[in-house]
Amino acid sequence: MRTINRVRAGAVVVAGVLALSACAGSSSKAGGSSGGSSSTSSAAGSSSASSSSSSSGSNSGKPTLEIGVQGPLSGDNQALGLNIEWGVKLAIKQANDKGDLPFQLAIKEADDQGDQSKGADAANLLIQDQKVIGSVGPAFSGPTAASGKLYSDAGLVAVSPSATRPSLTSSGYKTFYRVVANDSVQGPAAADYMAKVLKATKAFVVDDKSQYGTGLSTAIVAQLKKDGVQVETDSAPAKTQDYSQIASKVASSGAQAMYYAGYYSDAGVFAKALKSAGYTGKMISGDGSKDPNFITTAGADAAEGWQFSCPCLDAGKDPKYADFASGYKALANADPGTYSIEGYDAANVIISVLKGLGTATPTRQQVADGVAKVDYQGLSKEIKFTPTGDIAGSSIYAYEIKSGVISLIGDISKMPGIGS
Amino acid sequence: MYITQHFWELLFQGIRLGSLYALIAIGYTMVYGVLQLINFAHSEVFMSGALGGVFMLTALVGNKGKVPSGFAAFEYTALALVAGAAVGALVAYSLERVAYRPLRIRHAPKLVYLITAIGASIFLYNVAGKLFGRNNLQVPESFHSGKVFVLPGSGAAGPRTVKSLDLLIILAAVAMMIALDLVINRTKLGAGIRAVAQDTETAQLMGVDVNKVISRTFLIGGLLGGIGGVLYGMFHAVTYTMGFVPGIKAFTAAVLGGIGNVRGAMLGGLLLGIVESFGQAQFHLQWVDVVAFVVLVGVLLIRPTGILGERTGRTA
Numbered sequence: 106m107r108t109i110n111r112v113r114a115g116a117v118v119v120a121g122v123l124a125l126s127a128c129a130g131s132s133s134k135a136g137g138s139s140g141g142s143s144s145t146s147s148a149a150g151s152s153s154a155s156s157s158s159s160s161s162g163s164n165s166g167k168p169t170l171e172i173g174v175q176g177p178l179s180g181d182n183q184a185l186g187l188n189i190e191w192g193v194k195l196a197i198k199q200a201n202d203k204g205d206l207p208f209q210l211a212i213k214e215a216d217d218q219g220d221q222s223k224g225a226d227a228a229n230l231l232i233q234d235q236k237v238i239g240s241v242g243p244a245f246s247g248p249t250a251a252s253g254k255l256y257s258d259a260g261l262v263a264v265s266p267s268a269t270r271p272s273l274t275s276s277g278y279k280t281f282y283r284v285v286a287n288d289s290v291q292g293p294a295a296a297d298y299m300a301k302v303l304k305a306t307k308a309f310v311v312d313d314k315s316q317y318g319t320g321l322s323t324a325i326v327a328q329l330k331k332d333g334v335q336v337e338t339d340s341a342p343a344k345t346q347d348y349s350q351i352a353s354k355v356a357s358s359g360a361q362a363m364y365y366a367g368y369y370s371d372a373g374v375f376a377k378a379l380k381s382a383g384y385t386g387k388m389i390s391g392d393g394s395k396d397p398n399f400i401t402t403a404g405a406d407a408a409e410g411w412q413f414s415c416p417c418l419d420a421g422k423d424p425k426y427a428d429f430a431s432g433y434k435a436l437a438n439a440d441p442g443t444y445s446i447e448g449y450d451a452a453n454v455i456i457s458v459l460k461g462l463g464t465a466t467p468t469r470q471q472v473a474d475g476v477a478k479v480d481y482q483g484l485s486k487e488i489k490f491t492p493t494g495d496i497a498g499s500s501i502y503a504y505e506i507k508s509g510v511i512s513l514i515g516d517i518s519k520m521p522g523i524g525s
Numbered sequence: 526m527y528i529t530q531h532f533w534e535l536l537f538q539g540i541r542l543g544s545l546y547a548l549i550a551i552g553y554t555m556v557y558g559v560l561q562l563i564n565f566a567h568s569e570v571f572m573s574g575a576l577g578g579v580f581m582l583t584a585l586v587g588n589k590g591k592v593p594s595g596f597a598a599f600e601y602t603a604l605a606l607v608a609g610a611a612v613g614a615l616v617a618y619s620l621e622r623v624a625y626r627p628l629r630i631r632h633a634p635k636l637v638y639l640i641t642a643i644g645a646s647i648f649l650y651n652v653a654g655k656l657f658g659r660n661n662l663q664v665p666e667s668f669h670s671g672k673v674f675v676l677p678g679s680g681a682a683g684p685r686t687v688k689s690l691d692l693l694i695i696l697a698a699v700a701m702m703i704a705l706d707l708v709i710n711r712t713k714l715g716a717g718i719r720a721v722a723q724d725t726e727t728a729q730l731m732g733v734d735v736n737k738v739i740s741r742t743f744l745i746g747g748l749l750g751g752i753g754g755v756l757y758g759m760f761h762a763v764t765y766t767m768g769f770v771p772g773i774k775a776f777t778a779a780v781l782g783g784i785g786n787v788r789g790a791m792l793g794g795l796l797l798g799i800v801e802s803f804g805q806a807q808f809h810l811q812w813v814d815v816v817a818f819v820v821l822v823g824v825l826l827i828r829p830t831g832i833l834g835e836r837t838g839r840t841a
Contacts, residue, residue: 179654179659180659180766181764181766183659183660184660314811339810340809340810340811341810341811342810342811344770345810345813346542346761346770346771346774346801346813347538347542347760347801347802347805349538349541349760350535350538350802350805350806350810351810353531353534370661370762370764373661373762374760374761374762377760377761378760381688381690381691381760383686398660398661401660401661401662401663402661402663402762404663404664404665404666405591405666406591406666407666
């Protein structure tokens with residue numbers, strides 16, 4: 106009996122220590138990534154930044170270089186990060202399969218959980234690994250604000266598929282680029298959509314107090330006012346426990362349209378509360394909420410009819426993207442989601458630069474210089490950057506949840522009444 | 526003014542949230558009573574209860590995705606609550622057997638319990654994340670349109686309706702609290718729990734099986750926490766990390782009411798919910814935690830042992 110108890114106690118201590126060390130270990134070491142040895146990342150959702158590297162190629166004798174991915178690979182909003190990661194994995198696999206690069210490419214994960222306070226750790230994980238010659242990410246605006254300067258100082262190029270806060274490209278980060286239009290484009294487009302397509306004369310804008318949410322809501326409110334719409338605003342910080350009060354405020358405001366600027370795991374709970382408060386106006390959210398998990402969280406009833414503005418383009422059923430979609434599905438065992446295409450494009454931007462350099466030992470500086478001048482025909486759009494790192498011209502698309510599926514309505518700029 | 530116009534609505538929302546805090550807080554306070562241990566893994570008991578409830582509901586509705594309306598909704602909800610209570614109780618019980626009892630037998634220092642509690646918490650939510658995915662789970666919708674009565678309100682907002690779901694949350698929570706109060710004060714088990722809380726060694730000398738009492742304390746706490754989880758999941762998201770914030774809030778409520786005191790936990794929970802509700806309306810949603818903790822600090826300054834806290838010096 107005593108030995109059994111001892112064994113039990115031992116098991117508990119070991120479990121506890123393991124759990125804690127999973128927490129502490131990751132931030133201190135930059136994951137010794139030697140060639141083909143793959144360190145599987147611990148599943149600890151609590152770890153600040155976990156890493157794993159794996160090379161998909163065979164032992165072809167070529168040296169291995171890595172492309173980093175920084176984003177929420179675990180945590181509340183992991184779906185967006187994983188969409189991007191699989192896009193990058195597909196791009197890397199295709200490049201390796203083609204075999205025309207003088208090296209093998211591998212992916213290196215840096216998980217920031219979409220959390221601003223974890224952005225710097227995740228970026229350092231990539232920066233300190235000399236094999237990493239470019240990074241796709243950071244995915245979210247908060248972590249980007251926390252790590253943009255680190256990337257810039259290290260001269261490591263960071264091509265984000267999805268960080269849309271306007272100020273990120275005016276903060277003096279020398280190596281930050283993004284392949285989607287920022288929220289100073291998305292915001293006005295969404296506002297015009299509410300004012301001119303949905304014909305709202307009164308609107309309510311709610312943000313989640315994050316770098317992304319406040320940037321987007323500021324841009325929307327400014328344009329709504331320009332369009333002569335009466336606007337009321339409020340904010341509910343991410344992870345708010347009880348949305349019922351803010352939902353009744355929206356319901357009693359008489360606004361015909363409500364915009365939520367935040368991420369899907371909060372938006373879903375908010376949608377539940379709005380339905381329960383009996384709000385009947387149009388409900389719209391942005392790219393951060395456009396994910397099937399929004400519907401899962403809110404429930405089919407509460408999610409039905411929600412609309413989204415997004416600089417992202419869904420692969421959907423368009424035959425143009427059939428190859429991409431089938432390749433993605435074979436690899437990820439899931440359909441491409443929000444920002445999968447953009448993640449794929451961002452990785453291919455870096456790969457195309459590497460191809461152009463044609464050397465087996467490219468430097469980070471060479472890659473950064475190459476990305477600045479790149480003109481690459483991506484799957485979603487032609488990718489060409491302005492000197493500050495924004496994409497030159499881009500469209501914002503509107504989506505709607507119809508019978509439980511997020512479906513494309515169209516390009517907002519081409520809708521009747523817009524641009525007049 | 527917003528607060529006066531919406532007084533009843535705010536009070537109602539406060540009671541709804543507060544009764545959930547109270548249900549969870551009971552788990553913290555009872556365990557503290559018998560063991561002088563803050564069971565930080567209790568937030569994971571709450572989370573597992575919610576998962577149990579969701580899986581039960583999902584199994585019941587099948588692929589329809591919705592709970593049928595009418596009486597069936599109550600039936601389904603009752604079954605989900607039973608499942609949540611069972612899972613919560615089971616997790617809490619195993620937690621005590623696996624994580625705490627071995628330490629107790631060896632008379633481990635108090636700090637070890639604390640580390641174990643945190644470790645168990647991290648372990649449990651990661652296991653849940655691994656098993657059930659890290660995305661929010663779908664909670665089948667129930668009580669779609671049930672409007673029960675109308676709360677008076679004035680101003681632009683007008684009167685607010687109260688949904689059957691809201692009412693159910695409050696009624697279930699209050700019923701559980703009354704039942705618990707009866708168990709603690711009227712039954713032999715309750716007498717045992719109180720005896721162990723007052724003086725473990727003397728209770729043992731008087732023939733109380735301390736281990737059994739402690740196990741049952743965990744069972745009761747887990748049962749209530751599990752029910753709290755299911756109710757919370759009905760208007761919030763259910764996922765592996767869902768326990769953290771309500772857990773911290775319920776712990777706060779337990780301290781506010783006087784940790785170790787069961788009625789104190791109920792009072793503290795309700796009070797915290799109401800303070801948050803009015804604080805949110807008066808200041809802003811982002812100041813909710815500030816208001817809640819200012820009240821906590823204020824109360825502790827005047828009564829260091831909490832509102833219904835015992836005389837100092839009792840706890841070892």
